[in-house]
Amino acid sequence: MTPIMTRPKSQTVCIAYAFGGACALIYQIVWYHAFIDQFGAAGTTFLVVLCTFIGALGAGSFASKRLYSWLDARIGGHGLKNYGRTELAIALSVTLLFGITKLSLESILGSFPYHLEVINGLSLWIPDATYQVLRVILTILSVGVPCFFMGLTFPYLCSVYSDEKTFPSRLYAANTLGACVAAFTTEFVGLQTLGYIGCLFLAVCINVVIALIFLSAGRSEPGIESVQDQAQTQISIYPGILSGLLCGGVQVLAYVLLKLTLGPTKAGFALLAFFCIFGIWLASTIVHRFHPSRALLFMLSCLGLLWTAAIWFIEPRMSEWFVQFGIRTLASWSSYNAAFLATTATIGVMILIPYTLWSMLLPDLCDRLQSQGKNLSFAYGVNTISFLVGVLIFGWVLQNIHFFFAARTFAWFATIGLGLLAFDSFTPRISAKVVASGVVLALLGVPFLPKGLEMRLVGGLAPSQKIVAAYRSTSQHLFWVRKSADGGALMFDRHSMSGTQMSSQTYMRAMAHLPLLLNSDPQNVLLICFGVGATADAIRMHDSVKHVDIVDLNPSVFLLNSYFAPQNNHVLSDPRIRLICDDGRQFLKFGSNKYDFVTMEPPPPLQPGISRLYSEEYYQQIREHLNEGGIVSQWLSESQLDQRGVDLICRTFVQSFEHSFLFVGCKRELILVGSDKPFEFSRVAQKLKMLPKVTEDLRRFKIYQPMQFIESILRIDEGMRRNWNEGEIIQDGFVSLEGIQVSPVQQIHPKSQFAAYKPNLTYDLQGVHDYFVQSQKTADEAAALAAFYADPSTDLEAVKYIPQAYFPHIQK
Template sequence: MKLKPETSDKLPEKTTTPLGFLVLILLSGGAALIYQILWMRQLGLVFGNTAQAAAMTLGLFFLGLACGSSFWGWLSPRIKRPLRTYAWLELGIGLSGVLCLPLLHLYREIYPALYGQFADSWLWLIKALLALVMVFPGSFLMGGTIPLMGKFLVRERLAFGRITASIYGINTLGAATGAFAAAFIILPNLGFRLSCLTAVSISVLVALLALRLARRERIAAPDQLPPVSPQAEASKAILSRPFICLLAFFSGFNVLALEVLWTRMFALVHENSVYSFAAILVVVLLALAAGAWLASLLARKSRGPVPILHLLCALSGLSVWIVPTLFLKLTDDLQMLPEKGSFVSYVLQLFATAFGAIGLPCLLLGVLFPFLMKAEERFAQSPGKSIGLLAGINTTGAILGSLICGFFMLETLGMWRSMQVLAAVYLLLTLLLPAAGNLLAQSVKVASAILLLLLFNAWKPAELPVSAFDPADGPQEVVERWEASDSTVTVVRKANGEHAIRINSNYSLGSSEAYMTQIFQTRVPLLAFPNTKSIFYLGMGTGITAGEALDRRDFPQVERITVCELSPEVITAARKYFGGSPGRPDLVNGLFKDPRATVLAEDGRNYLMASKERYDMINADLFLPYRSGTGNLYSLEHYRTARERLNPGGVYVQWLPLYQLSQQEFGVIARTMLEAFEYVSIWRNHFQPGNEVVALIGHIDEKPIPSSNIDTSQEQLRAVQGARAIDLPRVVLPVNEQTIPLFYAGNLSNSRDRFEMYPLNTDDRPIIEFNAPRSLRQPQEAGRPHFVGKKFAAFIDHILADTPPASDPLLSDRKASIRELPLAGAAFHRAWIAFADQDIEALEHHWKDFIEHWLATTQN
């Protein structure tokens, strides 16, 4: 009887990683990164988008990987069908992805009940336990995939290093693909739930493919690999097992620590959108994948690993050392990447800059750990066990590297000095490696010793810049700087003596120069709603806005304010430079001393969700729409939470920087607020064209704006007496409880139909965070799309036409004459636009219209 050839899983040397298995490994790595990104985003919404919460989630994810690698590696010698077990792990990963959806819903329900019931230390423990339940099971199973695949594929000891490095390379390439797909394709188009189900589908597909391929497992995988021949063993320089483990640990430690540093470094020159961070992550992963492929090639060609490890450690140290020099040269000493051009051209430039600055170091770092598998060959009796052990040690190092660098090294040593220390670690490892009488290894040791001396004597990290500013802003002097775990906070003094707080060089939180704009973020809503006694401020910046509510002369009714600011360093900067420290004026009305005020270093959204306190007003600061992590402050879930924290008759004030929004983003935010609040009105902060700031005020009932009986008619007359259109810049209008409707721009609730075309911004579909960076980067010839000037003025004309002030229910308690003020405000704004355009004819027309409505309000 003629038998069919038996299919064996003992793969020949030249076909150890056939296409089917490469696809499995690639897809598995891609799904893992999608899960990681999704879990971190969603847990950030529950626990707060603080650096500590993010580090906790990431640390627990890596802890699961480390434990999984160690456990499944330890168990692998007893597993006779590793590919089948691999398939079951992937199914388990998919199940954990499905279960995260109800778990997140449960967390949102129980977390507010836990908040405030425990001290901070206990609350952090509870957060950690909740996050552990969420991310640990899936990551624990993920940790077992590579050891089991190694167990299946490696059947000859001398092939261990090469095959394992190939597995790591393909898996990391999949991770890079998953990171790119999640940020640029899946999340923007599908949202969280569908993205999660997409990752689950990939895991299930991988499991089914693995089960199909598992049919080849007719012969069980051996418990132990056959020993290496004495001749092959003698040809290899010996590296002890403890030193292999030490290199594995520091490889993980340094890679994650450097990723933290490089992410911070790039934050100094790009817009800090979700795409910017994703681009850096993709570059790092692609370079690490290429490094693993190179490690596989070296493992195939080399006989002894020790000389090559000397070279790798020395070159890694040198490449990390030169990163700051390369980066400063590529960015012209930390100048922002150009904002002109399309979104695609910007992203391509970001990728090019990242590859130019960190591509080579990442490549070399990516070689080191996979190539250690070549040194492990002589100990690799069971491939899965060896892979699991080293992967667990490497991942443990990664956990500690990210935490120690983020929360200790950055704050104590700074960014450039931390890179210097990590470069030195590689050079020290080179010196500690045994040379085994090899001339090349000994030569590299001498070179490393010289480089180490030069690193700490010829290179001065303290002299390198850690921030730069737009030359168009004029000369600025750095007064003080804090390099914190989540950002670099800088206080600068401008040529005119005014101070400003900046985040990562390019993002201004406010300045004393913009004092009027900031105080009007409090004055406008408080003058419109003078019965307000308690206020919650979402975001603090300089503290000028919140401090204005403590003005006892104008707002004596205010009894309590709570201010939440995400960055503790921003609070420190505001207290020191705006809070009336010796030699400096108090611009915040005693915000940091007044017993009525509480200033918290908290995620404001998280605090509102968890706390049961209620307020008459919630005042949300200006948030850059496309900045990573701020899009959730415009979500439907957040607005509904805020609504629940308002007292009867309370209002939610959402300030919007129209000079950073397109009409699309404005429409999305307005539509979302209209979904959360019964009534929404729109108010101006000022009338200057080109940098308009407005507030969308959400009302929980149709209670009209309170009436005012003060008589300001004489002040109003004096303000315009004898003034002509050309005198517009010198006109100062009185702003008080009576004249505040001048800033009222209309009732959006009666214009709902105008917003039905816009989608809702939700936690599941974060449109603002993903679409704003795209829509604000139009081709240069198309002009900038910001919703300012004539675009905004035309929009307000339509809103006022839909609901004329004379019949607006929100103005029903005001006298008929006072209801002319919104029309006066619209004409005043139009006059300013004409003045800026030097259109004298239009200026005269709108000035005349303004005077007509303004004077009408002075009549009884």
């Protein structure tokens, strides 16, 4: 055995490794947010980033011993100088590879990288395999290469300090402590102030500083070699395998359960990462300080499974209790702080205990291997790969059946796995035959597990709102059709994304009818986000329309639409329509198609990843695809936003389009309309005379006269600019809308701004009136407007769907 030479104290390395862990989590969170642009979906991005992150760590761990031996033989610089080189490699690879994901793929893929597939009788344009694979490969490269270098370091540093038997658990604790602090501060502070690139740059600088410190220290220290493996009692790595599988499975299942019970929020990913890493830190600290026996670790692991089962049975009551706690007990707090605490408590109770108890198995295993002078590369690598397997099985493969079946399978696998752990804990070493028998038993039991939906777990809905007509499940969402007395709805997890209620139909059709009536000759139309098909049905009623591209990220939205066909008049059978299954922003990157009208009804704007469909860069993409005089419209649900959210959306829209106006679609569902040319409102009445199908459709929703459209305009041009011409806007690379809501608490908290009417969302009486007065072609409309403003009750139909709060001069 080569004697250990003089070297820095292990505490110094632990401190540096804590900062390294912080950098790793900064990268992970930035990658998660930034790569939503690549996939357009938070769930898919979560899986790709997490799997690549963990898989590359495992690959690095496997390669650690051989790679550093090769490095020592070629260029020397044993010990911590190699660690400095690795930190520098992390910084360089992050910097160089992050840029490749921003490269334009049009020159490689062409202007329309889609192929036609017929699924359940529907013709869908699906992204080509080359397109999909190239996106994934670029993301895997940019995440995987830096994470591979990160994975090299843990086994290597443990080998450098191989004479310190508990060094692995100490080092692991230090790394995860830095990581959990970074997870919290990056999401809630860094992304808002520095943006994605700023946070990335900060982490790169930290890596470079660590590299320079150890490269400098390495020049003056003698060569250091690890303690050679000694012939000792064989130690089973089964606990490391089980720990990885259970932790990977429970993390990804908790992510999905959170969407079903509490709902998708921007806090979900960061807080889940925080509690998982905090659990690893607790586990490592407990193992380092108290050295629990293997028998005790087994019993604690069983307790983790019991805790998980208890959460399964008490949800969604637990989440709803925390929401009520935030609303009632914390009524004197600000709505944001109350929501944050409620969300933090929900996620912490859901994940922290089982994750901590199962995570203790790995540092215990590493300490036992270290005490025998064994290299940790294989054990640490197997743990991370089994974590990856858990994520893929329970977060991807089985999610295509549905979450409930995936969770039942996880519980069954965990039970068998803990049974095998008993053999390992109370015998010298578990045999391969016993493990193989356990795996076979687990697989044989899967076909006998219940496969039905367990809709009681869906939170925020009454039992009568959980009646399922049909469903499709993917790793992204549980898509289902809700049957209810007031009409059906298309549900994503626990949220209604679109519905057939009268109020919903009214605004969804108005956002197409009015802009198309203002356009002189609309022929080509782009609809981003399909919903239940009401907007598409309204578009095709305009005889001049020759072609409609409908883009929706989720094929399930189209495949479930047969349940809404009676309400949308079987719109998907129209030969003018082309259905494209892709993210709207990705679609706009390809080709040079020009449209006369573009309309968008994305999911609620505060959901993760959706603000990119309201950003300055997105509107720039749309402008590039609009013909001269083309018009764009976008849904603005002001009751689902606070004042800041409304202002961010309106300000970004107004500053992106030279001419704009805001009108009431129905009640508090508002519509933004923009163009590069002034609006010709005289066309509305003229065109309606020639469009009997449009006239009939409007009458079904109580719109009898063209004047009703004009009466619904809150602000136009100068009135829009007066409110929203300057100030903060939504930009790619910064968390904006996602930073507003962290829990449903904010929707119904006593101090909530969401339910309140916004002071600047009222009629600009003088501004709108003057706009029409200045147009000689609409002088009659100006006179009618003056009469309506003086006494809105003169139009009883209009005041039914325009809230009185929008009339500042008649509010009581």
